[in-house]
Amino acid sequence: MAREEMAQVPAQDVARDASYAPTGRTVLTRARERAAYDHETVHAILDAGYLCHLGYVRDGAPVVLPTLYARAGDRLYLHGSTGSRPMRRAGETGETGHGADPGLPVCVTVTHVDGLVLAKSAFHHSINYRSVVVHGIAHQVIDEDEKTAALDALVDHVLPGRAADSRPGNAKELAATAVIRLDLREVSAKIRTGGPHDEPEDLELPYWSGVVPVAPAYGAPIPSDDLAPGTALPPYLTTR
Amino acid sequence: MAREEMAQVPAQDVARDASYAPTGRTVLTRARERAAYDHETVHAILDAGYLCHLGYVRDGAPVVLPTLYARAGDRLYLHGSTGSRPMRRAGETGETGHGADPGLPVCVTVTHVDGLVLAKSAFHHSINYRSVVVHGIAHQVIDEDEKTAALDALVDHVLPGRAADSRPGNAKELAATAVIRLDLREVSAKIRTGGPHDEPEDLELPYWSGVVPVAPAYGAPIPSDDLAPGTALPPYLTTR
Numbered sequence: 291m292a293r294e295e296m297a298q299v300p301a302q303d304v305a306r307d308a309s310y311a312p313t314g315r316t317v318l319t320r321a322r323e324r325a326a327y328d329h330e331t332v333h334a335i336l337d338a339g340y341l342c343h344l345g346y347v348r349d350g351a352p353v354v355l356p357t358l359y360a361r362a363g364d365r366l367y368l369h370g371s372t373g374s375r376p377m378r379r380a381g382e383t384g385e386t387g388h389g390a391d392p393g394l395p396v397c398v399t400v401t402h403v404d405g406l407v408l409a410k411s412a413f414h415h416s417i418n419y420r421s422v423v424v425h426g427i428a429h430q431v432i433d434e435d436e437k438t439a440a441l442d443a444l445v446d447h448v449l450p451g452r453a454a455d456s457r458p459g460n461a462k463e464l465a466a467t468a469v470i471r472l473d474l475r476e477v478s479a480k481i482r483t484g485g486p487h488d489e490p491e492d493l494e495l496p497y498w499s500g501v502v503p504v505a506p507a508y509g510a511p512i513p514s515d516d517l518a519p520g521t522a523l524p525p526y527l528t529t530r
Numbered sequence: 531m532a533r534e535e536m537a538q539v540p541a542q543d544v545a546r547d548a549s550y551a552p553t554g555r556t557v558l559t560r561a562r563e564r565a566a567y568d569h570e571t572v573h574a575i576l577d578a579g580y581l582c583h584l585g586y587v588r589d590g591a592p593v594v595l596p597t598l599y600a601r602a603g604d605r606l607y608l609h610g611s612t613g614s615r616p617m618r619r620a621g622e623t624g625e626t627g628h629g630a631d632p633g634l635p636v637c638v639t640v641t642h643v644d645g646l647v648l649a650k651s652a653f654h655h656s657i658n659y660r661s662v663v664v665h666g667i668a669h670q671v672i673d674e675d676e677k678t679a680a681l682d683a684l685v686d687h688v689l690p691g692r693a694a695d696s697r698p699g700n701a702k703e704l705a706a707t708a709v710i711r712l713d714l715r716e717v718s719a720k721i722r723t724g725g726p727h728d729e730p731e732d733l734e735l736p737y738w739s740g741v742v743p744v745a746p747a748y749g750a751p752i753p754s755d756d757l758a759p760g761t762a763l764p765p766y767l768t769t770r
Binding site for chain 2: 396410423458485499507515522
């Protein structure tokens with residue numbers, strides 16, 4: 291499975307317009323044909339999900355936590371409570387900053403698995419996927435209007451239209467929620483599609499080869515026990 | 531969505547037998563009722579997936595990469611190529627180690643999303659999920675027998691039975707593949723299940739509330755263009 295693995299990989303020529311400029315951290319060192327930096331590709335991958343894996347450094351060691359996110363233009367918003375560690379750290383006051391927020395260095399990764407790729411040789415097994423890796427400095431969102439808009443975006447990112455169809459947060463709830471923002475500047479996408487790449491001498495082997503597609507499937511909505519009688523299923527749930 | 535977020539959270543009493551001892555890094559600071567440390571729960575979550583997010587520190591900053599993994603007893607094996615950065619670093623020779631492998635501090639996180647939780651208030655929206663976070667030092671697998679077994683485990687972790695039903699790796703392929711191992715010592719699971727937890731005063735509001743289940747769905751296998759005629763679909767694909 292070596293050639294097909296999912297580690298970080300190489301640059302390619304991309305249009306200056308509407309692309310994220312590759313950096314030392316986002317230039318892929320291998321499988322360069324799988325890299326993409328254009329906004330359209332990157333944003334589509336980000337918008338197709340709502341769960342990211344947020345990485346940060348704590349006491350010199352890495353920490354990776356599953357976290358909800360939403361994209362708004364060239365910015366990501368990540369959700370957390372005011373008590374959680376990365377949220378507190380993203381809002382810490384710098385020693386020399388006189389109240390300024392130095393931010394928290396993070397890496398945010400979003401991955402969608404699209405298929406299992408079965409080759410005739412064990413070595414060429416792979417998976418099809420789309421992933422985006424974002425490096426940057428996260429900051430706590432303090433401004434109340436931005437925070438309210440970000441929380442709406444987080445709800446709507448999972449289910450478009452839902453934010454307007456629920457009771458908005460009150461001042462107490464807003465204070466109890468932390469949101470961090472991360473500008474999309476140092477960003478790369480990586481995509482694998484298609485079937486297996488077997489060695490020519492393996493093609494006559496009697497093993498099945500091909501792709502098993504995979505995608506998230508949403509089941510029939512299960513109403514709460516305490517749902518008020520007569521409450522209709524909203525349109526955004528009948529189409530998901 | 532504050533109370534329901536997915537950040538790191540608190541200890542609970544667990545049986546000493548067959549549990550991972552909580553540490554400063556794995557003791558949850560919030561939502562302690564969602565934590566689990568017992569082997570059965572942790573292993574079941576790990577075995578239900580094959581894609582993890584591998585975090586490590588590079589030049590002082592976090593990096594998070596999607597990576598394939600398999601569990602074998604109390605050990606994880608992660609897959610990569612010999613050229614990828616974390617794999618190289620996990621195998622670097624320590625300055626003072628006279629050839630010893632100092633290993634790479636990593637955090638490996640596996641997350642399964644089980645449902646979208648819709649509450650009447652925006653604040654109480656959440657998702658149902660199962661996640662495992664593993665902290666430790668990863669080492670490159672050098673021993674050829676262990677490496678071969680680990681690669682078989684990686685293939686079989688995605689599709690049980692597939693390793694024996696493909697052409698085994700040869701010496702060249704084995705050399706081109708890197709595997710790192712991570713012992714399961716500092717490990718925690720976190721699980722959210724069930725419906726939304728709305729405020730009593732919100733229950734009469736006219737918004738739909740409940741859970742939308744979600745799970746990966748596997749489509750009909752798509753044969754390779756170059757599949758030898760008459761190659762049958764193997765049983766492990768008809769049952770997935």
